[in-house]
Amino acid sequence: MPAAPKPETLAAFEAAKGFMPTDEGLALYAAAVEAGRLGLPLLEVGTYCGRSTILLADAARAAGVTALTVDHHRGSEEQQPGWDYHDPETVDPELGLMDTLPTFRRTLHRAGLEEHVVALVGRSPQIAAIWGTPLALVFIDGGHTDEHASADYEGWAPHVAEGGLLLIHDVFPDPVDEFTGQAPYRVHLRALRSGAFTEVSTTGSLRVLRRTGTGI
Numbered sequence: 001m002p003a004a005p006k007p008e009t010l011a012a013f014e015a016a017k018g019f020m021p022t023d024e025g026l027a028l029y030a031a032a033v034e035a036g037r038l039g040l041p042l043l044e045v046g047t048y049c050g051r052s053t054i055l056l057a058d059a060a061r062a063a064g065v066t067a068l069t070v071d072h073h074r075g076s077e078e079q080q081p082g083w084d085y086h087d088p089e090t091v092d093p094e095l096g097l098m099d100t101l102p103t104f105r106r107t108l109h110r111a112g113l114e115e116h117v118v119a120l121v122g123r124s125p126q127i128a129a130i131w132g133t134p135l136a137l138v139f140i141d142g143g144h145t146d147e148h149a150s151a152d153y154e155g156w157a158p159h160v161a162e163g164g165l166l167l168i169h170d171v172f173p174d175p176v177d178e179f180t181g182q183a184p185y186r187v188h189l190r191a192l193r194s195g196a197f198t199e200v201s202t203t204g205s206l207r208v209l210r211r212t213g214t215g216i
Helices: 008-013 022-036 051-063 101-109 124-129 144-160 183-193
Strands: 042-045 067-071 117-119 135-140 160-168 197-203 208-211
Touching: 008 022, 008 051, 008 101, 022 042, 022 051, 022 135, 022 197, 022 208, 042 051, 042 144, 051 067, 051 101, 051 117, 051 135, 051 144, 067 124, 101 117, 124 144, 135 144, 135 197, 144 160, 144 183, 160 183, 183 197
Parallel strands: 042 067, 042 135, 067 117, 135 160
Antiparallel strands: 160 208, 197 208
């Protein structure tokens, strides 16, 4: 039976700002618990307000490892003014720019998980370029353009340890179902074609893959 979060952790996840459905969150948590057994950090690309970070952090706490979360906190393209996913509450009133970092910090504090998370604030490719530590899990949930999704994959997938997990969110094979483009789907196909990753499970738009070969 897959590992499940405690009721209070799940309640914190469901109360947090964000878009991940509960069934996908439960699959993320189970994957994070499994990956945590490798004794290496768990990393997500795309923090937003910390909804999924709660689950990664709780799994990291149980495994005695660290959860890492990467985001510039200025919002991806679909979260800007004029888009359906824009939330005016996340706009810095002084600068007039998206700033989800304060909301993220409040989310983690309320969940009692601050000490189990390291927030890496910056552009994903810049951080990935100087990263040198193997990772038990990489969860790609950042920008949905081909440029951003491909950069996240190329930057972080090489750091997935042997036997570690690569998770890709918002994978929509049918163009009718997609909401911001099919870039994550194309990254998913690329990972499978590489021979480096084998699919483990599918839950909604979340794909879980395991590193079973070298490269990306």
